[in-house]
Amino acid sequence: MIEFIVTQWWLVAIVIASLIPLAMRFVSGGLLETLRTLDRRWIFLLLLWSVLIPIYFIGVTGRTFPEVPSVLARATFDEIDRLSPGDSVLMAFDYDPASEGELGPMATAFVRHAAEKKLKMYFMTLWPIGPQMIDSTIAKVITADFPELAYGRDYVNLGYKSGYEAVIKVIVTNLRELYTTDSRGTGVQEIPMMEGITNIQQMKLIVNVSAGYPGTKEWVQYAVTPFPQVRLVAGATGVQAPLLYPYVPRQLPGLLGAIKGAAEYEKLVVDAYLGANPHPKYLEALRRMGPQLVAHLLIIALIVVANVVFVIDSRGKKR
Amino acid sequence: MRRENAVWIALLLVGAAALLWRSAFTTEGMGREYVRAVPVANGQWTQYDPATYSDYQRAEAAAPGQAEYQFSLPRTLGLWLAAFFTLAIFSFLFGDNPIYKVAEAVLVGVSAAYWMVIGFWDVLVPNLVGKIWPAVVQAWAMPGLSGPEAEPSPSYIVALVLSVMLLWRLAPKGGWIARWPLAFIIGTTAGLRLIGFLHGDFLVQIRNTILPLAVIEGGVFDPWASVQNVLIVVSVLCCLVYFFFSFEHKGVVGATAKVGIWILMITFGAAFGYTVMGRIALLAIRLEFLLDDWLWLIDPTGRRMAALLTGGGLG
Numbered sequence: 001m002i003e004f005i006v007t008q009w010w011l012v013a014i015v016i017a018s019l020i021p022l023a024m025r026f027v028s029g030g031l032l033e034t035l036r037t038l039d040r041r042w043i044f045l046l047l048l049w050s051v052l053i054p055i056y057f058i059g060v061t062g063r064t065f066p067e068v069p070s071v072l073a074r075a076t077f078d079e080i081d082r083l084s085p086g087d088s089v090l091m092a093f094d095y096d097p098a099s100e101g102e103l104g105p106m107a108t109a110f111v112r113h114a115a116e117k118k119l120k121m122y123f124m125t126l127w128p129i130g131p132q133m134i135d136s137t138i139a140k141v142i143t144a145d146f147p148e149l150a151y152g153r154d155y156v157n158l159g160y161k162s163g164y165e166a167v168i169k170v171i172v173t174n175l176r177e178l179y180t181t182d183s184r185g186t187g188v189q190e191i192p193m194m195e196g197i198t199n200i201q202q203m204k205l206i207v208n209v210s211a212g213y214p215g216t217k218e219w220v221q222y223a224v225t226p227f228p229q230v231r232l233v234a235g236a237t238g239v240q241a242p243l244l245y246p247y248v249p250r251q252l253p254g255l256l257g258a259i260k261g262a263a264e265y266e267k268l269v270v271d272a273y274l275g276a277n278p279h280p281k282y283l284e285a286l287r288r289m290g291p292q293l294v295a296h297l298l299i300i301a302l303i304v305v306a307n308v309v310f311v312i313d314s315r316g317k318k319r
Numbered sequence: 320m321r322r323e324n325a326v327w328i329a330l331l332l333v334g335a336a337a338l339l340w341r342s343a344f345t346t347e348g349m350g351r352e353y354v355r356a357v358p359v360a361n362g363q364w365t366q367y368d369p370a371t372y373s374d375y376q377r378a379e380a381a382a383p384g385q386a387e388y389q390f391s392l393p394r395t396l397g398l399w400l401a402a403f404f405t406l407a408i409f410s411f412l413f414g415d416n417p418i419y420k421v422a423e424a425v426l427v428g429v430s431a432a433y434w435m436v437i438g439f440w441d442v443l444v445p446n447l448v449g450k451i452w453p454a455v456v457q458a459w460a461m462p463g464l465s466g467p468e469a470e471p472s473p474s475y476i477v478a479l480v481l482s483v484m485l486l487w488r489l490a491p492k493g494g495w496i497a498r499w500p501l502a503f504i505i506g507t508t509a510g511l512r513l514i515g516f517l518h519g520d521f522l523v524q525i526r527n528t529i530l531p532l533a534v535i536e537g538g539v540f541d542p543w544a545s546v547q548n549v550l551i552v553v554s555v556l557c558c559l560v561y562f563f564f565s566f567e568h569k570g571v572v573g574a575t576a577k578v579g580i581w582i583l584m585i586t587f588g589a590a591f592g593y594t595v596m597g598r599i600a601l602l603a604i605r606l607e608f609l610l611d612d613w614l615w616l617i618d619p620t621g622r623r624m625a626a627l628l629t630g631g632g633l634g
Binding site for chain 2: 099
């Protein structure tokens with residue numbers, strides 16, 4: 001840490017310089033009065049430093065914080081890990097760049113895990129910008145680290161289909177009604193791994209990465225509930241995750257909530273398959289837990305301080 | 320000039336000077352994108368795959384002046400535009416301003432155009448025209464369309480008629496014609512969603528709440544699982560009582576409803592906590608983009624062979 005402060009003195013100087021006006025206000029205006037009238041932009045600045053400094057620290061030093069996988073992360077991992085080589089997995093990536101920060105690491109870890117298990121991956125999305133997310137994950141994991149996996153034999157990108165939950169409703173019984181070609185325009189009958197695939201009930205597992213509507217809720221309602229033999233695990237944004245917990249475990253055996261869930265799952269995949277020195281691209285979520293820690297501490301401190309000021313003011317008014 | 324504006328102009332000038340200095344006068348530089356030129360179809364055309372600065376450095380070290388790995392001006396411009404728009408959107412945190420307005424307008428315009436193009440190529444062409452006139456679509460846009468999927472489906476003419484009726488809204492007369500397909504859309508959507516919620520949420524959720532209060536696994540009492548199940552059942556019942564307004568919330572009903580409120584508050588708190596976590600993650604990735612892809616101040620994924628101070632994890 002000291003070495004970091006010494007070598008990155010310029011960052012420390014910028015942070016201190018930016019906070020000098022706030023410190024001067026505390027000195028001249030008094031602690032309570034300054035807190036009562038604190039401009040929200042100071043809070044934005046504090047939040048910026050609380051996220052930026054850990055990112056910079058982790059980016060420069062390469063260090064990550066320890067992570068202990070939860071029961072749900074382990075259940076998600078086990079659902080994929082119990083599959084046999086050659087089993088079919090539907091990778092439904094229902095997200096866009098707006099939630100890439102939370103869901104990108106999950107998608108990367110899911111694809112890495114499936115590739116390690118030699119599963120057949122069928123990619124699809126119900127979000128219009130989902131195809132780019134699929135392409136980017138395929139390039140990052142499969143093209144870069146699994147060149148032996150062939151398109152059409154080991155993985156296929158079925159692309160985007162509009163229609164929200166109606167798409168799920170149709171493909172759960174008749175995949176070819178909607179998917180006549182893959183995302184490249186190749187007829188599905190010409191794709192070897194599509195042979196014999198008529199509906200998604202034939203998939204051993206559905207892996208959904210979900211940022212909202214349509215997403216995990218719709219997969220539960222229209223695929224898992226009417227056909228309970230369909231197994232589903234999901235990675236969801238923090239906003240969505242609390243709404244999905246009621247489905248665990250019967251309708252949703254595995255759920256990764258927000259960046260924390262992603263980091264736990266990443267840890268499991270890294271420990272099981274990537275050894276002591278994994279490529280840093282498989283540690284994205286673990287790296288992002290650093291800013292989470294510091295920013296959460298700041299937010300907790302702000303909530304406590306705001307409530308203390310509120311209580312002091314309330315007592316003053318009563319008197 | 321207001322003091323605040325003067326401070327901001329000074330900060331922007333310092334920032335611009337720092338960017339200029341870093342990109343032009345330092346050995347490492349910043350904000351450049353590289354590609355790998357891959358000949359496709361016997362060299363008929365070239366495909367440009369994304370590459371890293373490390374790839375470029377390695378190739379240059381092996382064969383100076385090589386053409387396989389190249390600096391990419393279009394991608395570099397895209398990178399700088401992405402950085403500009405990121406900062407432009409962030410500027411709203413300080414206050415509404417013209418730069419933010421420009422970024423907002425560009426986002427809305429690009430999104431609308433993207434949706435239009437996607438709607439045409441991914442919906443109208445394959446799902447409507449391709450179903451009615453598959454041969455035309457195969458010859459024109461989807462050469463891969465063949466086999467049983469390429470058989471015409473006359474039932475889609477109904478969809479075409481409904482689409483035309485929906486567009487009738489734009490005509491000066493006969494706007495009521497659009498109400499029929501609209502009624503069809505609302506009816507089918509309501510029916511579809513009703514079934515989904517009734518089955519997936521209402522009925523199965525009742526089933527999910529019927530839990531053993533004393534969990535015995537392999538003949539052994541599991542106290543932790545039992546407490547979990549009791550908590551779930553009690554929480555559901557208390558929350559239901561809170562929303563039960565046929566009795567006045569007094570006595571036992573009132574006390575139970577109060578517990579229900581507490582449980583709801585804890586749920587809202589958990590949801591808020593998750594939301595905060597999500598928002599911080601989104602901020603983190605934008606800052607990572609600025610520091611890593613644009614400014615080249617950090618290199619967590621080793622794309623520029625930056626030397627790490629120390630290795631390993633904290634734990």
